Amino acid sequence: MDFGAQVKKLRNSRHLTQEQLALKLNVSRQTISSWENNRNLPDLEMVVTLAQTFQISLDQLILGDPSMTDKLVKDGSEMRKIKLTLYVTLVMILAGVGCFLLFSVIGSTVDSDGILQEPFFLVPIGYLFLLLGLIGGVINLVQRRQNKKHH
Template sequence: MDFGEQIMSIRLENNLTQEQMASKLNVTRQAVSNWEGNRNLPDIEMLITISNVFHLSLDQLILGGENMSNIKEKLIRDGSETRRARLNLISIAVGAALLLFGFILILIKGASVEYIDEAGILHENFFLLPMGFLFIFGGLITFFITGFRHLILKLKNKKI
């Protein structure tokens, strides 16, 4: 039994129409219809809601039959996509921080005053310029690698 058949059997066992089941779950009738037709699968929060409303265990709901691999695959795929999205968000934040810090260092270098003191020693914060460019370069590399990883993943998913 696939997931669509599982949802339909739950609905019929409780003598509900698609509209009635949808109102119990606070979704549209089309959502229930899409689940039953295996056009869409519910997310994990909705699976928990379904199991609570109809007093089923998640194991029974997800693993109900031998051929329920589509929902298991979706849950596994959703988990890996969530981890990937979190990693991308962290990478983007790190890249933005590096860029910002690099620009701040260059601005400080531009606003600072170089002078020669009475002893003839030059006071200049020359190190800010290469450090600023290094941080900007690091931020751009971070963005490039994140985008490249995302592009490769998209291409890999298209082939599969």
């Protein structure tokens, strides 16, 4: 049985209208209709909420529909990519800040020949890390918005 038919069967067995189920799940009636007509599938969080609402296991709710299983695997993969991008972004920003802190801690000295000794290379490297972190943050925001639009 496909996912939409499963949701409709469960809803009808509990004598709920689409509107009543939508209120319980905090979604629109049109969302319930689109699930039941297989025009759209819920995200993983909503699938868990549906299973809890109907007091059934996730296996009972989704394993009968291969398209639902595929969607959940794809959603999990997308979330892992978003988390990885976020971690890389944070590491880049921390590395940039670390470069600036290291530059200020090391400081500069003048040797006996009158030559200035300073770790000048840390400044452009710090800016590079900050720029890469900023780019990663923008990519992360775009991925999150695309992920939310699809759900």
